[in-house]
Amino acid sequence: MTHRSIPPENPASGIGLDAGSETPPPVVPRLLGRQQAVTRLLALDERGELTTGHARLVASSTAVSLRTVWRWLEAARHQGRSSPRERERFTITPELHARLTRWCGNAAAVHRELLAEHAQALAEHVLEAAEGSEVPAPPPSLATLHRAIRLDLNPGQRAALAGGERARRRHDVHLRRPRQWRNACWEADHKHIPVEVLLDSQRVFPWVTWFIDCATKAITGAAITPHQPSRDAILAALRMALQRGENDAFGPIGGLPGLVRIDRGSDFLSHTVAQALGAFAVPIQDLPAYRPELKGTVENLNRCAQRMFFAALPGYTHAPTASVRPGTTRGGRVPAGELMQFPTFVEQLMEWITWWNTEHFSQALGGRTPLEAWQQDPTPIHDVDRSLLWAFTLEDDGRIRTLTTSGVRFNNRYYVGEWMTGGADAGTKVRVRCLPHHDHEIEVFDAVTGKHLGTAHLADAATDEQRRALRRSKDAEKRRLARALAQASRRTRPKYAAVTRAEQPKRLGALTSAEADQALTAAHLTDAAELALPDLIPPTTAPSHWRTPAAPRPTDGPGPRKEEHQ
Structure with missing residues (x-):
């Protein structure tokens, strides 16, 4: 194909380059510039408008030679590609990805595993000595495996191999929620x-x-x-x-x-x-x-x-x-x-x-x-009646109770308040609301009108000294139980000697036969089943009105009984 020559570009036209300009044109990324330029040159070629000036302009914009541009265009005409030919390389397959996951991202361990499998396959090939069989291909080198991991797995996937999903999420990109108004959320x-x-x-x-x-x-x-x-x-x-x-x-x-x-x-x-x-x-x-x-x-x-x-x-x-001890997270x-x-x-x-x-x-x-x-936010605010806060931000078990002279019974306890003296009639139906786990006081409401009657406190509540004494008693009992469990664990848990080769470890703790008999005797003396004497008091005859199981009938031999032939 012959290309028409065009006159030198006019700097004022904005198409060509200014020969007197000292500032070079900006260089776009080569790959993106090549794809865009080849597409444009092919379109000009189909209309018969492609000239050497167009190719020279593309070469100066992408910082390549004119011969390179003609080579790009030739590859696009015959091979149908506008980007560089991809080189064949080793890639991470799903099977290799599974191996990396099993080894927690240890590429060296995966490589040793591949080498061992290749050596075994090569030995089997030598033993078979089959004519015409292909020799097993060698595995990639460790550097090639590392390079494939960097190219085929993104940083989040590589982090997940060693740290799991929590490590992968550190590489995620999170979007921001749209800005709203006050009290919207x-x-x-x-x-x-x-x-x-x-x-x-x-x-x-x-x-x-x-x-x-x-x-x-x-x-x-x-x-x-x-x-x-x-x-x-x-x-x-x-x-x-x-x-x-x-x-x-x-x-x-x-x-x-x-x-x-x-x-x-x-x-x-x-x-x-x-x-x-x-x-x-x-x-x-x-x-x-x-x-x-x-x-x-x-x-x-x-x-x-x-x-x-x-x-x-x-x-x-x-x-x-400043401590070098592993796992130390405190400053003392x-x-x-x-x-x-x-x-x-x-x-x-x-x-x-x-x-x-x-x-x-x-x-x-x-x-x-x-x-x-x-x-500064002009959004209107919806306020809540303070009396309704006490009614709806407390827990209600849904039961209706009766106000008596002893107060209000709630959870098998009586609660009283100053407002009950002369301010409420005995027999009034009330409902109780309280904060969960706050059993020292309750809020009492009228069951019919829902009116807040007042706060009631626990009657006959324990003093602080009694509560402290009870807590000390519970703590002491807890410590005694912990010591007993630890002592029993030390006595029953066996100890074994360390080994340096694949063998059954020896159990430690020498014991004589006399010590073993003594321990068994002590165990029998503490066993209630061994101490039981079932024949000490013989059972009495059952009363006549009891229905007892019938005694087994005697048989004449292994054959059928006589009653069966009658």
Whole structure:
């Protein structure tokens, strides 16, 4: 094919290159430039408009020679490809991927396994000595196997070989949820606080349960417990989140949310929490388990609280340590005299929550504090009547009880209150609501009108000294049982000698025959079945009105009995 020559390009036309220009044209990636250029040149060739000037322009734009451009075009005409020919290389097959998974990503172990299989196949080929049979192909080198792993498996797949699904998820890309308005969605979670505090002279690790608004990053409610929380902590934090006022702990932040997003915790999915939110028509979105990225707002709050507040407290257990002992994660056990009391810790945590809402400037909020973002949002807030909070954020067993002169009977206990003296008639039908596990007080409501009558406390409650004495007794019994179990385990667990080759280990502990007989005799003396004497008192004759089993009839021999022939 002959190519028409065209006159030198006019710099003003914008098609050719400016000969006097000192700045070279930008060089596009060669592979992408080649595919686009070959497609364009083929289109010009089909219309008969392809010239050497077009090829020269493509060569200068892709930083290749003119001969290379003609070679690209020739490969596209005859072979139908516009990209470089792929070189044949060793790839990771599903069978090799399964081997790597079995060896937890150890490529060297897989390579040794391939070499052993090749040696065995080669030995079998030599023994068979079959004419015309193909010699088994050698396995790839270890460097080739490593290169194939890097090219065929992405970083997440390579991490999953050694660390599993949790390691693979570190390489995932997570999308952000669209920005919403205040009270459009809340997120809730429990946070285990890695700080030791003192409660009744015992070291405990507190937990915090809090709700956060996704749009303004404002903490709407929180509750702290010295142990793993349950439904009562959720209801207490929810009550603080729903109510708002200038005199409340969280100020004007609060109200009814449009949605509450939680994980699949059994306490969050309990009937009590669903009933409390369902009374205000607030749906609960339960997210899949072990997917913290789906509720990133509260997870980011957990991370910020640990780095910005918990790490600076005495008794923080994740502090760096100078120890080289494996598994050491603490900075040394803090003496009990330096630890905070639980009320002091709660006070400081509530102060930090106030600082987070009112003084912490967030980059995600454009340099504003959560309170400023909350106040500048014009979305209307739906408030809840405070009397309804007591009615719907408490657990109700659904039973109707009677108010007597002894009080209200609940869980086989009597509860009394000052309002019962002259303020209620005996025989009034009431319903009881309370926080789960908070059995020291209950809230009493009229069963007919639903009016809150008052709070009732446990009658004849044990004193603090009695409770402490009972707890000390239980702890002592627990320690005695633990020592007995440990001693029995040491006596019954056999010990064996270490071995240096494949053989049955020898059991340790020499024992004479006299010691064995003595131990067996002691065991018989403590066995109730051995000490029983069933023939000591012979049984008496059964009464005449008892129906006893008939005695077996005698037979004449192995043949049928005589009664059968009659």
